[in-house]
Amino acid sequence: MKKKILFIGASAGGPSLxxxxxxSITTLGCSVVIAQxxxxxxxxxxxxxxxxxxSIDLVATPIKTDFSLPSVIVCSSSTIIRKEASSxxxxxDSTNQCYTPDINKLLNSFVPxxxxxxxxxxIMTGIGCDGVDGAKNLKELGAKVYVQDEESSPVYGMPxxxxxxxxxxxxxxxxxxxxxxxxx
Numbered sequence: 001m002k003k004k005i006l007f008i009g010a011s012a013g014g015p016s017l018x019x020x021x022x023x024s025i026t027t028l029g030c031s032v033v034i035a036q037x038x039x040x041x042x043x044x045x046x047x048x049x050x051x052x053x054x055s056i057d058l059v060a061t062p063i064k065t066d067f068s069l070p071s072v073i074v075c076s077s078s079t080i081i082r083k084e085a086s087s088x089x090x091x092x093d094s095t096n097q098c099y100t101p102d103i104n105k106l107l108n109s110f111v112p113x114x115x116x117x118x119x120x121x122x123i124m125t126g127i128g129c130d131g132v133d134g135a136k137n138l139k140e141l142g143a144k145v146y147v148q149d150e151e152s153s154p155v156y157g158m159p160x161x162x163x164x165x166x167x168x169x170x171x172x173x174x175x176x177x178x179x180x181x182x183x184x
Contacts, residue, residue, distance in 0.1 A: 002116065002117050002118045003030075003031070003067045003068075003116075003117050003118070004029065004030035004031065004117065004118045004119075004120075004184060005030060005031045005032075005033060005067065005110075005117050005118070005119050005120075006030050006031070006032045006033070006119075006120045006121075006122065006181060006184055007033050007035070007106070007107060007110075007119070007120070007121045007122070007138075008021075008032065008033070008034045008035070008121075008122045008124060009035050009103035009106075009107075009121070009122070009123050009124065009126075009130065009131035009135075009158065010034075010035070010036045010037065010123075010124035010125055010126055010158075011036070011037035011099070011124075011125065011126025011127055011128065011130065011155070011157075011158055012037070012125060012126050012127050012154065012155040012157075013124075013125035013126065013153065013154025013155045014036050014037070014124050014125050014126060015036060015038070015046055017124065017125060017154075017174060018034060018036055018050070018124075019049070019050060019053060019054070020174075021174075021177070021178055021181065022050060022054040022056060022058070022072065023053060023054050023055075024178045025054070025055075025056050025181060025182060026055075026182065027182060028056060028070040028071075028072070028181075028182075029070055029182075029183075029184060030070055030120075030181075030184050031065075031067050031070055031071050031072075031073065032070075032071070032072045032073065032181070033073045033075070033090075033106070034072065034073070034074045034075065035075045035079070035101040035102075035103045035106050035131075036074070036075070036101070037099045037100065037101070037103075037126060037130070038100065039100065040076075040077050040078075040100045043060075043074075043075075043076050043077065043100070044060070044076060046074075047060045047074050047076060050074065056072055057071065057072070058071070058072035058073070058074055059071060059072070059073055059074070060073075060074050060075075060076040061073060061074070061075050061076050061077065061079045061090040061091070061092070062076075062079070062089070062090055062091050062092055063089075063090050064084075064087050064088070064089050064090075065087065065088055065090070066086055066087050066088070067088065067117070073090060075090070075101040075106065077092045077094065077100060077101060078092065078093050078094050078097040078099075078100050078101045078102045078105060078106075079091065079092060079093065079101050079105075079106055080093040080105055080106060080109035081106070081109045081110050081113070082109065083112070083113055088113070093105060093109075098130065099128075099130050102130065103123075103130045103131035103134060104130055104131060104132070104133045104134040105134070106134065107121065107131065107133075107134025107135055107137065107138055108133065108134045108137055110134075110138065111134075111137050111138060111141065114138055114141040114142065114143065115141060115142070118142075119138055119142070119143035119144070120143065120144045120145075120146065120180075120184055121135045121138060121139075121143055121144070121145045121146070122146050122147070122148070122172070122177060122180075123135060123145070123146070123147045123148065123158050123159050123162045124148045124153070124158065124159065125148055125153040125154050125155050125156070125158065125159065126155055126157055126158035126159075127155055127157040127158070128157050128158060128161065129157070129158060129161035129162075129165075130158060131158060131162065132158075132161050132162050132165050132167065135162060135167055136165065136167045139167050139169075144169045144170075145162065145167045145168050145169050146168065146169060146170045146171070146172050146177070146180070147159035147160075147162045147163050147168045147170075147171055147172070148171075148172065148173075148174060148177065149171050149172065149173045149174075151173070152173050152174035152175075159171075
């Protein structure tokens with residue numbers, strides 16, 4: 001049975017929703033990797049706030065993991081993933097980044113390892129189209145891609161761009177996504 005990874009990409013309007021989402025999790029059957037657009041100097045404050053207000057354990061990048069235990073990993077800068085032996089290294093990468101963290105770079109860095117995992121991607125609220133390219137590349141390798149619905153998105157740019165690109169397997173309300181994450 002393949003290990004499961006859920007990538008969450010968010011931008012404007014995302015911090016409070018991510019906090020609400022993580023507070024609602026009682027059990028976790030997958031690893032969750034969160035890339036929330038934010039100025040790099042503010043990301044540690046966001047991560048500390050999450051750690052103090054949720055009951056599940058979370059870690060910030062850079063880290064090394066084998067994904068053997070379900071966990072929540074929050075990108076503390078623009079992050080890419082590479083494999084070393086049987087471990088995956090989440091490391092900082094600031095070359096040619098459009099955003100911090102850059103969701104496309106994160107997702108695209110995972111393409112070489114996609115066949116080893118069952119992958120879902122949730123593109124949340126935000127301006128622009130970050131995440132669409134990387135999600136498309138992972139979808140071609142079997143990942144499922146979901147987008148946040150317009151009504152529950154404070155800013156509907158990123159979900160709309162993913163939906164219009166034709167990569168979305170479904171549209172989820174924020175409440176539906178809270179349920180999805182507990183069952184994935």
